[in-house]
Amino acid sequence: MVTLSVTQGDIAAADVDAIVVNLFEGITSPGGGTGAVDRALSGAISAVIADGEISGKQGEIAMLHTLGKLPAKRVLIVGLGKSARLDAAVVRDVSGLTARYLRRVGAKRAATIAHGAGIGGLDAAASGQAIGEGTALGLYAFKHYLSRKDGEPERELEEMTIVEQDAARVAALEAGLARAKIIADAVALARELVNEPANVVNPARMAEAAAEVAREGGLEITVLGREDMVEQRMGAMLAVTAGSANEPKLILLEHKGDPDHPENNIALVGKGITFDSGGISIKPSARMWEMKGDMSGGAAVIGAMKAIAAFGPKINVFGVIPAVENMPSGTAQRPGDIIRAMSGKTIEIDNTDAEGRLVLADAISWIRAERDPKRIVDVATLTGAIVVALGHVATGVMGTSQQMVDAVLAASKSTGEKMWQLPMFEEYKRQNRSDYADVKNVGGRPAGSITAAFFIAEFTGGVEWAHLDIAGTFMAERNKGHVVKGATGVPTRTLIQLIEDLAVAPP
Ligand code: BES
Ligand code: ZN
Ligand code: ZN
DSSP, X not given: OOEEEEEESOGGGOOSSEEEEEEETTOSSOOHHHHHHHHHTXXXXXXXXXXXXXXXXXXXXXXXXXXXXXXXSEEEEEEEEOGGGOOHHHHHHHHHHHHHHHHHTTOOEEEEOOTTSSTTOOOHHHHHHHHHHHHHHHTOOOOTTSOOOTTOOOOOOOEEEEEESOGGGHHHHHHHHHHHHHHHHHHHHHHHHHHSOTTTXXXXXXXXXXXXXXXXXXXXXXXXXXXXXXXXXXXHHHHHHTTOSSOOEXXXXXXXXXXXXXXXXXXXXXXXXXXXXXXXXXXXXXTGGGGGGTTHHHHHHHHHHHXXXXXXXXXXXXXXXXXXXXXXXXXXXXXXOEEEOTTSOEEEOSOTTOOHHHHHHHHHHHHHHHHOOSEEEEEEOOOTHHHHHHTTTOEEEEESOHHHHHHHHXXXXXXXXXXXXXXXXXXXXXXXXXXXXXXXXXXOSTTHHHHHHHHHHTTTTTSEEEEEEOTTTSEESSOBTTBOSEEOOTTHHHHHHHHHHHHHSOO
């Protein structure tokens, strides 16, 4: 991973492969660090602006070679957009894009000014954090299965240093970077688990990944296997795993941040379907490979727990991951089957592809029985319907506790992971009625994301609960800012933020 640091000094004096300065939209004669570099280059930056090669729009990049006028070989000028619209999300995105640009041109060591920390109005810690997150996450690549071609030079951006003129800001920038490293590590772990194929990341490997997080971070871990599930009568977990040769695992990672107040707690429950073929209600083969990512909710919870262990917020957090593979076989469950969940409720299986809500049901019943959580947030690649509703832009948020929904939305606002609430009007609930069982696992096509949420709500009882449907946001089609093609790691950052928010100001 790229090494991130801060030093006090003059960006124009940095002896690196490239220095990064910035430009707001509409500025014709730059000031601050950009202005200093412009003067050292005899007005080359002003000339590039005057010639219309860069206007400061967000994400624009112009590169100049310094030809000996500065210690650094190159200068990158990056557009930050309109100064009035600058926030941490802009800095994070621009930093990601810039880092990939630097890697592409072969720069190994780079230095940057603290975007937005001056006239941008961001505080230095937020700027440092956004630069750190954007740089580390924008460079993330999943390529350890690719053989290197002979003689091909390795291009890696190895160092990024924030060079800050004002000594009073250095400590805050460093604090921001320190947070960014922990957060980016957590997101990278989530992305890695999602990008790994299902022949590698099966339920046992999910449990191993969780165990490693527990070992490194000093968390407690409990892992249930098939026998335990039989003992606990987890009929819903067992029904989904029935067709798979891979043993299911129910994973619990615990952060005991407030042991004197056991009721100051929350459960984060992440859907961990390591592959969703659909089961007997098999999916079409086009893009079925994406279902290796159907454990993205679980991956986000494992990633978040890693950061939570590092930050140590004063709250007890239960990370729960039902890890199961959904496969068709002679032993698989069938449409029409009636099963009994751990809670005692009977479920008519209308479609074996609606398996996420089944494993979540038992995971929620189990953690309620074991730890009596006061709040539950579940995260799941749950429905194709959420992609219809919100596209690949926003995660859907639902819940029976508006307070929890609001806490999630507030956390998402500060991380920039876009989320949007869908209503849980009582009228939708009847769609889950079954003629033969207490509830049916599918509520039909209309409002499919909401009826899925209502199914989960059958098992949350009176616990304050919010539900995040990430089926539209767990994967990206192309690179964009700090997001790279493939697994996004959403909503790892928001889960971390939520826990920190709740630890500071419990609702
Ligand atoms: N894992 C899928 C949902 C999904 C779809 C995730 C697209 C990511 C991208 C889920 O298990 C599923 O198959 N849901 C069905 C439910 C239906 C049978 C009621 C769906 O949405 O089609
Ligand atoms: Zn499915
Ligand atoms: Zn699924």
